[in-house]
Amino acid sequence: MNMYKQISLCLPLIFCSQFTLADWIDDAAKNTESHAIKLRQHIHQHPELGNMEFKTSELVQKELKSYGIDVRKGYAKTGVIGVLKGGKPGPVMALRADMDALPIEEKTGLPFASKTKAIYQGKETHVMHGCGHDAHTAMLLGAAKALAANKDKIAGTIVFVFQPAEEGGADIDNFTQGSQIGSRKMIADGALNNPKPEVIFGMHVMAGMPSGNIFYKDGAILNSADHLRIQVNGKQVHGSMPWLGRDPIYASSQMISNMQSLVSRRTDLTKGMGVVSIGSIQGGTTGNVIPELVNMVGTIRSNNEDIRQGILKDLPTLIEHNAQANDVTAKVEIAPYAPVTSNDKTLTKLMQPALAQVNGEGKLHVLDSNASASEDFAYYGQLMPSLFIFIGATQSDQDMSKAAPNHSPLFSVDDATLKTGIESHMRFVMEYPKAAAQVQNAWQRQQSPAK
Known part of the structure; x- marks a missing residue:
């Protein structure tokens, strides 16, 4: 084996x-x-x-x-x-x-x-x-x-x-x-x-x-495990006129992508590994309406305490800056399960x-x-x-x-x-x-x- x-x-x-x-x-x-x-x-x-x-x-x-x-x-x-x-x-x-x-x-x-x-x-x-x-x-x-x-x-x-x-x-x-x-x-x-x-x-x-x-x-x-919740608030609008609203779905997609850089570009991988995964994303009710709210739930894992603490420290700042770039607001909650x-x-x-x-x-x-x-x-x-x-x-x-x-x-x-x-x-x-x-x-x- x-x-x-x-x-x-x-x-x-x-x-x-x-x-x-x-x-x-x-x-x-x-x-x-x-x-x-x-x-x-x-x-x-x-x-x-x-x-x-x-x-x-x-x-x-x-x-x-x-x-x-x-x-x-x-x-x-x-x-x-x-x-x-x-x-x-x-x-x-x-x-x-x-x-x-x-x-x-x-x-x-x-x-x-x-x-x-x-x-x-x-x-x-x-x-x-x-x-x-x-x-x-x-x-x-x-x-x-x-x-x-x-x-x-x-x-x-x-x-x-x-x-x-x-x-x-x-x-x-x-x-x-x-x-x-x-x-x-x-x-x-x-x-x-x-x-x-x-x-x-x-x-x-x-x-x-x-x-x-x-x-x-x-x-x-x-591994360690930390629970992650992110709430993204935008401005609801008809899907045909996105410029009149603020799209939390588009912003959330950028956040999910950019969170991976916390491991691939910000973590010293000679020390161990890290994972940031979003397992649930919920927003909107129909295809032609950009919603006001998106909720994401995920998990953070690592086998090295320094890597874990680095992700926990940097992730809220990354999400906040993503939100600002998209003119939406975001609330980040992290709850520890185990080191x-x-x-x-x-x-x-x-x-x-x-x-x-x-x-x-x-x-x-x-x-x-x-x-x-x-x-x-x-x-x-x-x-x-x-x-x-x-x-x-x-x-x-x-x-x-x-x-x-x-x-x-x-x-x-x-x-x-x-x-x-x-x-x-x-x-x-x-x-x-x-x-x-x-x-x-x-x-x-x-x-x-x-x-």
Whole structure:
């Protein structure tokens, strides 16, 4: 597959001895696999939209309590925190899963396919776990169950983070109220305050990647995302006499074209990439009337924070000057969704051997480039060293190029994926304490660079 390249690892002897002591992890993951699959299928059949994950939240709380894990709620409306203290002293480590589904009608034909409908932005819609968050929730519950049964072996404390609304809220204006959902709201509500983790780990199942395989890279692994709205006001007039009006459609077409120059002519592309896309443009009602108003909605993406900030700074000025040149007015609104999701380089390097132990070095792969999508996991990574990985979710005997992608009504997750996710969570928290000092020292130097 040309989307990734295999990594070859030379494991230090110290890691070999550690893994000999930790061989129980594979057995523990296998023992909880069937339970996690049942949980995932139940959650998949009963999906809930962002900010509305009430029953999913109740299920998570019930499961965690049954494992003997301390459960806390009251974060980001439906968010749940579980706290497990290990039998040995050590760092506080966080594992995160998202719980929300999408406003999509499922067409997989699975026996546990969703038939659920709910209200999204004031309108009834079908609901489907079309991005794999059902698997994320089940995998983290599986890891929690296995770790709780072996807490005497854990050095430190584990914080299990079950987050709502990663895809946005069903009941709010995500453009103007984005800070009130997802990871930003979990953080604002103090979900990570007591105890306060020093490191966090997350993952995402991906179609088109074979199950049993893990994909990662250091640095940027997912793009930033910022929402864009532009309102252009002109003067309505008959289409046969444009000189008597001011054409917002013509002005908008220039704006769309000129916004591309922010990347092609104003961005240092040696640093990374940027994208400005308009996905919706609405104006006018008939062919022979130049309208008064045009509305545009779009997205801004980048894998480099300097590039992102340059576009955010220059775009409003460019639109304003385009408007002046066409004698119209324009209102520009930009709302952040997420910064670049970036893996801490030291943490990523030191966790490579742990991830290689999940299914073997042959199934651990370094990505050539970051994914183009975005994730609000990025906000956790601004607070502490973080590592985000991709887990292959398509049956390995299928043609990867023909797998229905995430967010498709045909998207599905191979059940075999779950054990990989469960064990990855477990390996991370079992091996991180041995690398904690080195990771934290590098993080502190990064946060306080020499002057």
